[in-house]
Amino acid sequence: MANLRDELGRYGIWTQQLGSGEPARRGEIGEAAAELEELGFGAVWLGGSSWVGDAVPLVEATSRLTVATGILSIWQYEAADTAARFHEVEAAHPGRFLLGLGASHARLAAQYRRPYSAMVGYLDALAGAGVPAGRTVLAALGPRMLELARDRSGGAHPYLVTPEHTAQAREILGAGPLLAPDLKVVLTADAGTARAAARAHLHMYLALPNYTNNFRRLGFTDEDFADGGSDRLIDAVYAWGEDARIRRRAEEFHAAGADHVALQVVGADGSAPPRAEWRRLAALLG
Template identity: 75%
Template sequence: MVALKDAVGRYGIWSGALRSEDPALRAEIPEAAAELEELGFGAVWLGGSSGVEHAEPLIGATSRLTVATGILSIWQHEAPDAAARFLELDSRHPGRFLLGIGASHAKLAAQYRRPYSAMVGYLDGLEAAGVPAGRIVLAALGPKMLELSRDRAGGAHPYLVTPEHTAQARELLGTGPLLAPELKVVPDSDPETARATARDYLAMYLTLPNYTNNFLRLGFTEDDFTDGGSDRLVDAVCAWGDDDSIRHRIDAFHAAGADHVALQIVTPGSAPGAPEALPRTEWRRLAGLLA
């Protein structure tokens, strides 16, 4: 079986639209997945609280693309069920699926409590059912969850982070585990409109303490969280500008220690959890600037 880092490659696409329930979009998803594979992306991340069942149409339409959940919420999917679905899918498509799991946020999960202990228990359940640790990644931000990613999983998939966080995560993980941060890409060269698009998308995330606490650890202040984020914060977590500027920002994550960067296109009107189209034109542009 191909090693995890080789299987996902250096670049992937993160998209909530790839798990859409909209009938028109569902019909387009397999074709879009096949194109992403042809464009050279190594993995796709099914954004939001994806279930394992969303992965099969994309795997079936491709020959080598890794399909990952980014992220399956441990509060919405019981460990035995997630394990059973994983094992069933892996029996049909060996090595093609990566189970990304996370503890979500108190504001988004009524059951939320002691997230670290809950994650340990969830990993215990997956292990008991026979899911290989090397085929699991955690949505890890803080040091304890990163260490758990190192010790009990194949690596980490941190969301909404900076190159500085990536460097710290690499130090904690060591050289072996996969480090696959997510990065938002705003394909707009105008500073005012690009940052406005980013702020519209970031506003909800900046109400979630898991993210803001992580930013505080990185040296940001409460002032950076107002009105959708300061220029400093927006520029740290989003790549925008011309092709060279976007490529330079992506490269900064690799230079900091990322093995793989999961790229999420953000366009005007985008909102977390809202219905979205498949940004195939923008994916083609990304493939071109990464070639």
């Protein structure tokens, strides 16, 4: 997937603030996407179980930025509809959209059953509808889903992970597929402020077994999940501190085998795109 690596570049932005389909916000979303492109980010990952249509305003407002769903829930959208919408976007804007897929969580999807088999079936349906495997990536955490990402898609986009997970994922994926983990960033050098913001953000994820099971595979224990997360867990998953420290944390993921790192700003006002923080990230990453 060398072309996909080149297309996405080293860094992208993971955001929920640009995924709104509200017509009134189309201009704001387009302006923010255009600025991200100017800042040098190679991709935008639309979080919060985004839909293919959410990518359209960003693609239309930019000329080379890759827009990805990060992650479209296979329980929320039928494969046939996803494929049809994919082909519409691809026909209008060739090579600008990347379909990120995920099996979500039992607590968030009433239909949740046998997620691995469901993902295989979804990929089968997409393939039957002509969606290229190389334009999809999977939100893979465990070994089995990572193997599926290797064999049936363009690669993996793991969420809420560490450099150690990235190294393990690269070993499973091998050299070819894309590996694009997310990294959460708290832009403050104050340890107390940073960890408080991270705990407020992490709290909901610690109620989802897919994530806690993955943390256990990485050597964390129930003690690390108490009270919003131990300092050890927080510091492993979130980058915070002076600019040089945040840059080193991002580089750790690349050193562990990541091709592309999707950066998520944590602790900013969630009602609007954190454009000032994105500018700072672009500057500190060079």
